[in-house]
Amino acid sequence: xxxxxxxxxxxxxxxxxxxxxxxxxxxxxxxxxxxxxxxxxxxxxxxxxxxxxxxxxxxxxxxxxxxxxxxxxxxxxxxxxxxxxxxxxxxxxxxxxxxxxxxxxxxxxxxxxxxxxxxxxxxxxxxxxxxxxxxxxxxxxxxxxxxxxxxxxxxxxxxxxxxxxxxxxxxxxxxxxxxxxxxxxxxxxxxxxxxxxxxxxxxxxxxxxxxxxxxxxxxxxxxxxxxxxxxxxxxxxxxxxxxxxxxxxxxxxxxxxxx
Amino acid sequence: xxxxxxxxxxxxxxxxxxxxxxxxxxxxxxxxxxxxxxxxxxxxxxxxxxxxxxxxxxxxxxxxxxxxxxxxxxxxxxxxxxxxxxxxxxxxxxxxxxxxxxxxxxxxxxxxxxxxxxxxxxxxxxxxxxxxxxxxxxxxxxxxxxxxxxxxxxxxxxxxxxxxxxxxxxxxxxxxxxxxxxxxxxxxxxxxxxxxxxxxxxxxxxxxxxxxxxxxxxxxxxxxxxxxxxxxxxxxxxxxxxxxxxxxxxxxxxxxxxxxxxxxxxxxxxxxxxxxxxxxxxxxxxxxxxxxxxxxxxxxxxxxxxxxxxxxxxxxxxxxxxxxxxxxxxxxxxxxxxxxxxxxxxxxxxxxxxxxxxxxxxxxxxxxxxx
Amino acid sequence: xxxxxxxxxxxxxxxxxxxxxxxxxxxxxxxxxxxxxxxxxxxxxxxxxxxxxxxxxxxxxxxxxxxxxxxxxxxxxxxxxxxxxxxxxxxxxxxxxxxxxxxxxxxxxxxxxxxxxxxxxxxxxxxxxxxxxxxxxxxxxxxxxxxxxxxxxxxxxxxxxxxxxxxxxxxxxxxxxxxxxx
Numbered sequence: 001x002x003x004x005x006x007x008x009x010x011x012x013x014x015x016x017x018x019x020x021x022x023x024x025x026x027x028x029x030x031x032x033x034x035x036x037x038x039x040x041x042x043x044x045x046x047x048x049x050x051x052x053x054x055x056x057x058x059x060x061x062x063x064x065x066x067x068x069x070x071x072x073x074x075x076x077x078x079x080x081x082x083x084x085x086x087x088x089x090x091x092x093x094x095x096x097x098x099x100x101x102x103x104x105x106x107x108x109x110x111x112x113x114x115x116x117x118x119x120x121x122x123x124x125x126x127x128x129x130x131x132x133x134x135x136x137x138x139x140x141x142x143x144x145x146x147x148x149x150x151x152x153x154x155x156x157x158x159x160x161x162x163x164x165x166x167x168x169x170x171x172x173x174x175x176x177x178x179x180x181x182x183x184x185x186x187x188x189x190x191x192x193x194x195x196x197x198x199x200x201x202x203x204x205x206x207x208x209x210x211x212x213x214x215x216x217x218x219x220x221x222x223x224x225x226x227x228x229x230x231x232x233x234x235x236x237x238x239x240x241x242x243x244x245x246x247x248x249x250x251x252x253x254x255x256x257x258x259x
Numbered sequence: 260x261x262x263x264x265x266x267x268x269x270x271x272x273x274x275x276x277x278x279x280x281x282x283x284x285x286x287x288x289x290x291x292x293x294x295x296x297x298x299x300x301x302x303x304x305x306x307x308x309x310x311x312x313x314x315x316x317x318x319x320x321x322x323x324x325x326x327x328x329x330x331x332x333x334x335x336x337x338x339x340x341x342x343x344x345x346x347x348x349x350x351x352x353x354x355x356x357x358x359x360x361x362x363x364x365x366x367x368x369x370x371x372x373x374x375x376x377x378x379x380x381x382x383x384x385x386x387x388x389x390x391x392x393x394x395x396x397x398x399x400x401x402x403x404x405x406x407x408x409x410x411x412x413x414x415x416x417x418x419x420x421x422x423x424x425x426x427x428x429x430x431x432x433x434x435x436x437x438x439x440x441x442x443x444x445x446x447x448x449x450x451x452x453x454x455x456x457x458x459x460x461x462x463x464x465x466x467x468x469x470x471x472x473x474x475x476x477x478x479x480x481x482x483x484x485x486x487x488x489x490x491x492x493x494x495x496x497x498x499x500x501x502x503x504x505x506x507x508x509x510x511x512x513x514x515x516x517x518x519x520x521x522x523x524x525x526x527x528x529x530x531x532x533x534x535x536x537x538x539x540x541x542x543x544x545x546x547x548x549x550x551x552x553x554x555x556x557x558x559x560x561x562x563x564x565x566x567x568x569x570x571x572x573x574x575x576x577x578x579x580x581x582x583x584x585x586x587x588x589x590x591x592x593x594x595x596x597x598x599x600x601x602x603x604x605x606x607x608x609x610x611x612x613x614x615x616x617x618x619x620x621x622x623x624x625x626x627x628x629x630x
Numbered sequence: 631x632x633x634x635x636x637x638x639x640x641x642x643x644x645x646x647x648x649x650x651x652x653x654x655x656x657x658x659x660x661x662x663x664x665x666x667x668x669x670x671x672x673x674x675x676x677x678x679x680x681x682x683x684x685x686x687x688x689x690x691x692x693x694x695x696x697x698x699x700x701x702x703x704x705x706x707x708x709x710x711x712x713x714x715x716x717x718x719x720x721x722x723x724x725x726x727x728x729x730x731x732x733x734x735x736x737x738x739x740x741x742x743x744x745x746x747x748x749x750x751x752x753x754x755x756x757x758x759x760x761x762x763x764x765x766x767x768x769x770x771x772x773x774x775x776x777x778x779x780x781x782x783x784x785x786x787x788x789x790x791x792x793x794x795x796x797x798x799x800x801x802x803x804x805x806x807x808x809x810x811x812x
């Protein structure tokens with residue numbers, strides 16, 4: 001007769017690279033999913049002990065509390081510059097930034113563009129949830145036309161508030177960028193694809209192949225004023241229509257990476 | 260080592276290299292650019308890090324990142340670029356990481372011009388970035404002193420986990436003088452216990468941040484910064500005196516202004532006027548005690564600066580109205596000339612002197628019609 | 631005791647180098663010296679000048695209102711510095727391209743056809759050396775041998791074949807002696 005132990009099967013365990021703490025993220029927010037995927041890849045690659053993360057300003061400001069490896073905390077938008085400083089003096093470490101869309105695509109546009117243009121050998125995780133989450137849901141450079149936020153209360157009017165920008169497509173035009181892709185975190189299939197992209201991005205850096213970035217479309221149910229299922233559905237229907245998923249830049253050398 | 264004829268900016272760059280700087284991040288701006296150019300050539304040939312950043316914002320945050328690893332790092336700029344770097348300086352102060360910054364001051368405000376000025380004094384000495392912090396500020400007056408203070412800057416930065424600023428100007432940066440460089444120091448690649456180096460073997464993770472969401476915790480940090488500053492004030496004041504032994508009057512000035520003053524003081528001495536020169540080398544910490552002492556035994560002080568009297572306020576605070584003070588300054592990239600300072604010394608020595616009113620008001624009145 | 635010297639002319643006339651050479655020579659003679667250029671947004675073709683101060687003690691201001699000597703390599707430089715020289719000072723005038731006479735009578739004036747001499751010796755890029763030679767012959771600040779030594783020590787090796795003609799330029803310039811001030 002089989003014992004209870006023999007019947008048990010481990011279906012979940014906490015990634016080593018993820019600290020054993022509760023996060024401050026809102027229920028239904030996909031930051032937690034992104035954190036876990038990154039931590040799983042770090043575990044799989046065995047690079048936890050030589051990671052340096054660069055946290056940004058926004059909801060992910062406390063990322064350094066949630067990952068169990070070394071971190072520094074950048075001023076708003078400056079994470080790619082700070083990561084450059086770390087990587088240039090410690091080139092054999094794995095350096096990542098974790099930035100939101102306000103941080104990276106607005107105030108930090110200069111830093112990200114030039115880090116990519118230099119082919120800085122760092123990995124950027126770009127969480128796009130179409131608003132400034134931490135400060136309470138203001139319009140971001142990624143806010144969709146017509147989307148309501150606390151600073152576009154009648155919906156983003158492109159006549160006066162301009163058009164959203166597609167950071168991945170923009171950065172993919174730069175010769176220094178080696179791997180630039182967009183993935184989404186709205187369903188299991190896409191989450192699996194996102195994890196694969198995260199792995200490829202880290203492998204790009206580990207091989208010294210240059211700048212890598214994974215944009216992750218994310219939900220923000222709280223600031224969007226939606227339930228979690230509504231938010232997931234909105235992402236799938238509205239965001240992906242504007243921000244198509246795909247690989248925007250994969251250099252030959254990166255395409256030859258076999259995991 | 261023998262004396263070489265060295266340009267101020269290049270001498271600072273080479274001194275930083277020889278002091279063991281492993282990384283430099285900067286952006287072109289006159290009159291500082293020779294420093295960047297020297298670094299762009301020397302750092303890569305030594306296998307060290309050099310990046311010409313996209314802006315001073317980029318540069319200062321690269322410095323911030325490198326500083327978090329506990330390695331020696333330096334950047335440089337001139338006044339408009341220094342303004343942009345203030346963000347990074349505040350963050351570095353809040354994170355308590357060491358770094359060295361060279362400000363080769365030029366005329367302002369705004370785009371101003373590229374001629375020598377001392378008008379960044381308040382911005383650099385009294386903060387500039389947000390929050391309660393004070394960097395250590397060293398003000399060289401010659402190429403040799405620029406070298407010596409650059410080496411000292413790295414030591415002080417590490418000792419106090421503080422930003423140290425070399426506050427110089429276009430004249431000292433562009434000038435060539437005979438000077439001696441130090442020997443090449445070995446690079447220290449050891450990580451201090453506070454630093455983040457992505458080498459989490461046998462230790463807990465580390466993180467560095469300037470964020471303390473809990474106000475009492477932030478206050479603890481602020482108290483730590485303030486107590487460290489007290490310690491710096493007690494231990495690190497540096498200044499130089501010229502002809503002070505029997506002086507009845509003194510000129511007070513730093514950097515280039517002090518050089519014009521030195522020429523003027525010599526000329527006044529030749530005329531029999533008993534005047535000396537006090538040249539603060541650290542403008543932060545300021546030589547407050549020395550000035551307090553002078554205020555009790557001198558007849559009058561003349562403060563000279565290439566600005567509107569920014570250090571003048573620190574002199575007034577240190578002397579508490581006990582002594583008559585006059586001020587003379589030139590602004591906007593106009594250099595002080597010895598004959599102008601000599602004329603002010605004549606006025607000081609013949610009186611009348613007063614402790615009433617504000618020296619700046621009297622200076623502005625004297626300058627009326629002259630410009 | 632300090633001596634202030636201005637070297638001024640068009641950019642490209644070797645103004646800054648002449649000043650640096652003087653500075654090297656002063657340094658090698660164990661003097662204190664400062665060299666400071668005028669620097670401006672123009673990169674080429676504008677006017678250029680530098681101030682060299684040579685002294686036995688720590689030098690105060692690196693610039694002065696009234697220098698002891700000036701080399702005017704072009705007319706704008708003569709116009710600018712003639713009135714500023716100290717009484718008894720030395721003005722070296724590049725008479726090849728400056729036609730007007732010096733009006734002051736309380737300074738020593740050395741008119742030297744710098745360009746002509748330089749072109750006869752080698753090429754006009756040695757005009758600065760001719761005028762520097764003339765300055766040293768009329769201003770007791772450094773022996774001409776000190777400048778020759780400085781040239782040899784600080785001129786890049788690849789230019790050393792030009793040393794003899796540089797020496798000749800200095801010497802020919804040094805043969806021009808001003809009349810004593812009346």
